[in-house]
Amino acid sequence: MTPASLTQFMDGHAARYLPRGLLCLAMQAILRTFKAMKLFGYYRSSASYRIRIILNYKNVDWDYQPVRLDLGEQHTAAFRAFNPLGFVPVLEADGVALSQSPAIAEYIEDRYPEPALLPAGRSARAAVRELQGIIGCDIHPIQNLRVLKYLRREFSVDDAGVAAWCREWIGAGFRAYESLVANRSTDGRFSYGDSMTMADVWLIPQVYNARRFELALDEFPTILSIDSHCASMPAFADAHPDRQVDAPAD
Numbered sequence: 555m556t557p558a559s560l561t562q563f564m565d566g567h568a569a570r571y572l573p574r575g576l577l578c579l580a581m582q583a584i585l586r587t588f589k590a591m592k593l594f595g596y597y598r599s600s601a602s603y604r605i606r607i608i609l610n611y612k613n614v615d616w617d618y619q620p621v622r623l624d625l626g627e628q629h630t631a632a633f634r635a636f637n638p639l640g641f642v643p644v645l646e647a648d649g650v651a652l653s654q655s656p657a658i659a660e661y662i663e664d665r666y667p668e669p670a671l672l673p674a675g676r677s678a679r680a681a682v683r684e685l686q687g688i689i690g691c692d693i694h695p696i697q698n699l700r701v702l703k704y705l706r707r708e709f710s711v712d713d714a715g716v717a718a719w720c721r722e723w724i725g726a727g728f729r730a731y732e733s734l735v736a737n738r739s740t741d742g743r744f745s746y747g748d749s750m751t752m753a754d755v756w757l758i759p760q761v762y763n764a765r766r767f768e769l770a771l772d773e774f775p776t777i778l779s780i781d782s783h784c785a786s787m788p789a790f791a792d793a794h795p796d797r798q799v800d801a802p803a804d
């Protein structure tokens with residue numbers, strides 16, 4: 555069987571050639587200490603952007619492997635071996651490839667609990683996940699690349715129609731989000747309370763997308779205020795699509 559990663563190769567090698575395998579296990583541990591995680595993503599993918607924010611915020615030493623969605627690299631057999639849905643992000647950690655940004659986010663949160671991105675208390679955590687859900691379940695899936703391509707291909711929707719579709723569903727979700735965070739944000743810096751949570755991690759990439767499709771944001775003052783505060787934080791600034799190695803030069 556072809557190993558899918560360096561980590562798997564070393565695991566297999568270690569198992570077959572003990573006691574030389576002990577050396578491999580030691581090397582493997584050292585390598586994992588140097589680069590704990592590898593993110594397969596795309597600069598403009600908002601689900602990848604979420605994971606970049608989290609890895610930065612938690613100060614994880616991570617590698618980035620671009621997957622060119624514009625060239626269809628997500629559809630290759632090699633990539634689908636990591637994620638059969640053909641989506642980024644995929645995170646390789648502990649020799650395992652994980653997909654689905656909520657699962658990846660909670661995995662990182664479990665592994666690096668500080669600084670925490672989920673508040674203490676059941677109700678508070680549920681309130682944060684509720685906000686995440688508005689973005690991750692009710693806005694993002696109906697405006698990702700494959701859906702927009704389908705609209706163009708099967709229903710002959712043009713660029714203006716695609717942008718209008720995106721604005722409609724981002725706007726509907728943001729109206730709900732705004733009404734909730736207007737009460738849940740303590741001072742307009744974050745979505746819930748007075749510190750950063752997963753809700754902000756989900757929100758900011760969606761604001762980036764809203765601007766991309768030219769949604770007018772004036773009716774969302776709390777969202778705008780949170781966006782402006784988060785933009786001043788290095789974890790968000792460094793995760794911005796324009797700052798990624800696979801972003802186009804112009």
Ligand SMILES: N[C@@H](CCC(=O)N[C@@H](CS)C(=O)NCC(=O)O)C(=O)O
Pocket residue numbers: 598599600601602623628640641642643653654655656690695698699700701
């Ligand atoms: N539910 C997934 C969604 C991931 C997703 O939609 N990824 C998009 C980029 S943001 C993608 O890879 N699209 C490729 C395509 O549509 O072909 C998650 O949260 O990770």
